[in-house]
Amino acid sequence: MKALILVDLQNDFMPGGALAVNEGNLVIEPANRLAEKFELVIATQDWHPADHGSFASNHSNRKPGEMTKLDGLDQILWPNHCVQNTTGAEFHPKLKQNLITRVFCKGTNPKVDSYSGFYDNQQRQATGLGDWLREKQVKEVYVMGLATDYCVKFTALDAVSEGFVTWLVTDGCRGVNLQLGDVEKALAEIQKAGVKLIESKKIESAKS
Ligand code: VGL
Ligand code: ZN
Numbered sequence: 001m002k003a004l005i006l007v008d009l010q011n012d013f014m015p016g017g018a019l020a021v022n023e024g025n026l027v028i029e030p031a032n033r034l035a036e037k038f039e040l041v042i043a044t045q046d047w048h049p050a051d052h053g054s055f056a057s058n059h060s061n062r063k064p065g066e067m068t069k070l071d072g073l074d075q076i077l078w079p080n081h082c083v084q085n086t087t088g089a090e091f092h093p094k095l096k097q098n099l100i101t102r103v104f105c106k107g108t109n110p111k112v113d114s115y116s117g118f119y120d121n122q123q124r125q126a127t128g129l130g131d132w133l134r135e136k137q138v139k140e141v142y143v144m145g146l147a148t149d150y151c152v153k154f155t156a157l158d159a160v161s162e163g164f165v166t167w168l169v170t171d172g173c174r175g176v177n178l179q180l181g182d183v184e185k186a187l188a189e190i191q192k193a194g195v196k197l198i199e200s201k202k203i204e205s206a207k208s
Contacts, residue, residue, distance in 0.1 A: 003040040003138045005129075005159070006031050007117060007145030007152045009095050010046060012081040012088035019081040021147045023174050028094050030172040030200040031144065035099035037204060040136055042129065043097075044117035044145070044155065046082035047089060047105035054113040055080045065178065071111050073121055076178070082107070104129045116154035118162065130162050140165040142203065143195075144172025149182040156190045166195045169203065 012018040014025050035041045048054070056064045056077035064079045082089040091097055104127045106114035114120040118129050133141065141164045143156045152173050159166040168190060175183035191197065 001040065001136055001138045002038060002140045002142065003042055003133060004034055004038040005117060005141055005143045005155060006041065006043045007143065007155050008044055008046050009092050009145055010082055010088065011090055011092060013146040014092055018079050018088050021174050021176055024146050025092065027145060027172050027174055028092050030169065032096045034169065034200055034203060035096055040138065041100050043091065043100045043103045045089065045103050045105045046107050047084050048082050048107045049110050050083050052107065052110050054078050070113065071122065075113060102132065115151045116158045118155065118158035133164065138164065142167045142169055144169035146174055148173040148175035149186040150176060153186040153190055156195045157193055160194045167198045168195050169200050170197050171200050
């Protein structure tokens with residue numbers, strides 16, 4: 001069994017959003033196209049409480065982009081984003097949500113950030129995604145979404161280390177690039193870990 005994992009296709013990561021990813025909106029079209037082809041479609045949803053420790057606004061005199069420590073772990077400070085039950089946390093209005101089998105929320109613990117759809121950044125708390133995929137006999141996952149250099153990267157890395165054959169859908173991802181070259185670095189790192197890259201069109205032609 002194969003599954004498609006759509007990472008954080010939420011308003012706050014779209015152009016004009018609180019943590020806007022350049023061209024983030026352009027991945028909705030491939031997401032909808034591929035979702036039609038997969039029996040199992042998972043969406044991850046960044047779902048922070050307002051007092052989340054990754055928000056610069058929750059630390060005195062700190063700005064987004066600066067570093068801090070959260071529970072001993074290096075943490076980039078972000079603008080407030082994907083706050084639970086706000087419009088910014090909702091999926092892009094054009095995403096065909098009826099094709100989504102299950103949503104897994106992450107980032108709910110205010111004391112630790114969670115980039116991966118599988119675990120928090122301390123690797124302590126599982127979201128349930130790994131067990132759910134195993135229960136469904138999934139052996140292979142296709143990962144795409146936002147952002148390439150954060151949540152997509154860590155979701156793909158955890159997928160490989162959990163033993164899934166893991167593909168990254170190249171045209172289905174866009175990155176933050178806080179530093180120039182971050183996206184390229186992320187792609188190199190995940191390929192080194194065993195993730196394979198593929199274009200959405202290739203998946204469609206193989207599957208139909
Ligand atoms: C993300 C930074 C903070 C992401 C989420 O979805 O890549 N990045 N929270
Ligand atoms: Zn977040």
